[in-house]
Amino acid sequence: MTMMHYEPYQTEDGRTIGNTLMEMKNITLRFGGVVAIKDISFDIREGEIRAIIGPNGAGKSSMLNVISGFYNPQDGEVWYKGERRPHMRPYQVARLGIARTFQNIALFEGMSVLDNIMTGRLNHMSASILDQMIWWGKAEREEVKNREKAEEIIDFLEIQAIRKTPVGRLPYGLKKRVELARALVADPSLLLLDEPMAGMNVEEKEDMSRFILDVNDEFGTTIALIEHDMGVVMDLSDRVVVMDYGKKIGDGTPDEVRTNQEVIDAYLGVAHD
């Protein structure tokens, strides 16, 4: 078995959507007797923004955790870059070029924004602890290179003014942006965003949407995101997977999903009159 094959195409706004980057095949995830994900298959294509939506408890976050290697599904296969991915620990998945942000921000509150972002470069550091302690040769070269990358992202996300500010002192919207920066600095080929707009006001949501689109556009990063806000999802994504009670009930472009009766029922509830 291999991954689904697609021909690349150009979107209306001129981005190129390529072949399959990741494919989930018949994934089932159980916690004891509870079935969180039931036999779900979908794929993510290179360069696209792929959203996973669904009401509360639909299994979206579980799905993201399967992709990031935090959960290993009981059934089904995860295919990534043309190969079947064996069971892996999250740090191994990260090394494959998959970076993520968290629904409940997971930053080091006492460290500065810059230091937090630098931790995202961990997989690009190979100098030994001893090298780093005496700060010579490779360690220094790596640090300079990593800092360069970090500064590029800081500039990109317009957070220059808080570079040296401890993360704990930042407002929520900015913390979210710092988290995005930390994920981006790893140079991911697949970026997972867990509810990037949760708890934000309209203006912050607009900013974040802009950044997500820019990231996809400038770096060509493939993005898979979970989001509650339907409006945001429909504007941002190329294709949407809709989940309800652990099952996939819809998959397609925002327009297709919007007109899918099952999705309407799940989201808006069934009309009783």
Added chain:
Amino acid sequence: MAAGVPAKGGQSLARTTAVSGVPESVPALLARNVAQFPSKPAYREKEFGIWQSWTWAETAEEIQSIAFGLMALGADKGDYIAIIGRNRPALYWSMVAAMKIGAIPVPMYQDAVADEMAYVLEHAGARFAICGDQEQVDKVIEVQETVHCIEHIIYQDPRGLRRYDHSKMHSLADVQTEGRAAHERFERQLAEREAAVGYDDTCVMLYTSGTTGKSKGVVLSNRNVIETARNSSEFDHLRPSEEIVAYLPMAWVGDFIFSIGQAYWTGFCTNCPESPDTMMTDLREIGPTYFFAPPRMFETMLTSVMIRMEDAGRVKRNMFHYFMAHAKRVGPALLDGKPVGVLDRLKYWIGDKLVYGPLKNTLGFTRVRVGYTAGEAIGPEIFDFYRSLGINLKQLYGQTEATVFITQQPDGEVRADTVGVPSPGVEIRIGDNGEIYYRSPGTFVEYYKNPESTADTKDPEGWVATGDAGFIEEATGHLRIIDRAKDVGKMADGRLFAPKYVENKLKFYPNILEAVVFGAGRDMCTAFINIDLAAVGNWAERNNIAYASYQELAGHRQVLDTIQQHVEEVNKSVAQDPMLSGCQVHRFLVLHKELDADDGELTRTRKVRRKIINEKFEDLVTALYDGSKEIYTETEVTYEDGRKGKITATLEIRDAKVVETAGQTQVAAQ
């Protein structure tokens, strides 16, 4: 003769050639600087967390490559080239590159909305627009629906622009590469064009912010710019080692004179912040020696210092207040070189080690040798605060039409209530109605395509009406400004009405951000007041007062009480001036929204537009005079992205105590 622009008006101004040996254009000054200090830094900009710098020689190369690139795109002598963006070296270079090819740079306000931009681009007939980033490019593209003169858009920051139609759009880097490649093809032509730029040719065109109606394009010649830069640099003994931070809008004449005029004349270094948000950090890292800021900026800084001191520990706070009190007493005298006792000097020295020095360092003012504020009156307390710290803050009075400088305060003759003596080469005359007129080497050539306004403002002998009323103090020869001449009016009973005078007194309170006083042709004065969200918000936090919005805070009873106290104090102080005692504020209200340039209530340089406010808030003004206790109102607001919305509020109107004065009783008796 001027490149493509026939110079009208001001014929009587001497048209002699420049003093021999003086470079006659900004590009010529550049060439002189390259010869004199090739390896001295000319520009710095913080990018990617590091200060990048360019020497004068490198700067000249960058400018030349832009000039070649513009020529390759077909830029011609006499073309108008719009420059839109925040202060960045590449945009300054673009201006000088435009001058080099005989074109005229037109820097524009980057926060202007598309409509305002359309007017300027169309009026100037700009063929090229050089933009900082996508935001500006988008506006220029939007404008092109109605404005058809723009042929090429050039941008510096490519972010988000990759997929735009590039048939008429170029990145500045590409333009430079193209220019470098076309080096040989254009070398002779460029040298000829540069040599042809004369002393009386147009150097730059700057649009006024327009307190009333449409903005006007002020044409400044090389003579205006260079002579003013020379005079003012000599006045303050500016040296090539000065450092300035360029952060004020590039479209504003002050930035042009500081960052190009004086910088090129003197050869000092212009530093550009990383982003508008990092300004304070960057200021501190650079430690400018020559600094300019509008009063509002000094106010904001002082407010933030005071707020932080309130939050500091008791020992620190007491130490701060103790030494600041001492500084207030002897600081200004020390700065002016007046005699001060040995003990006081010692105490000041200790204070400097413990408080003043660290504070100046935090603010980025440690190395300031010459600091200026202008544009609006500055509160005496604010002014004295900085001077008592040992910062040589001075005032100047100027306008675009004068190439900035009309009067300046010489070192050692600095006061909060005057704006100084005439700058070198400037003559001043006070008209019969109190209006200030000046004539100087910096007097503008004309308003572009507007001979009537030119004739209204500048008479055949070269005297320019400032539109401000003021007088010269006989004892000191210093100029004092009262108000805008056309705002100075009479009240119904004939008493003098000078709104700005009262507004400034109100605005000196940290809680009050903006004030608008009414009273022309009325029997009493009333006022709109805007609270300062930073100061009042902090006070509310300290006193456990919850508020959800600006509007709610502005309408809070305790806030109104505080503002009422301020108004009554101002009334007391106004009453002391027999000429202006009629201007006491009888009734006031606190506005439910901040006055904003996006809504047209302020100019882009944050000056109050009285006429528009009068029309827009007509219901509120009426309520101030009909004795009502409160008023319900709806106001249209414009969001930053240009969308419009409505806010509604019920505002309380309060009566303030006024001081009975002789004049008033007299009028009452009549």
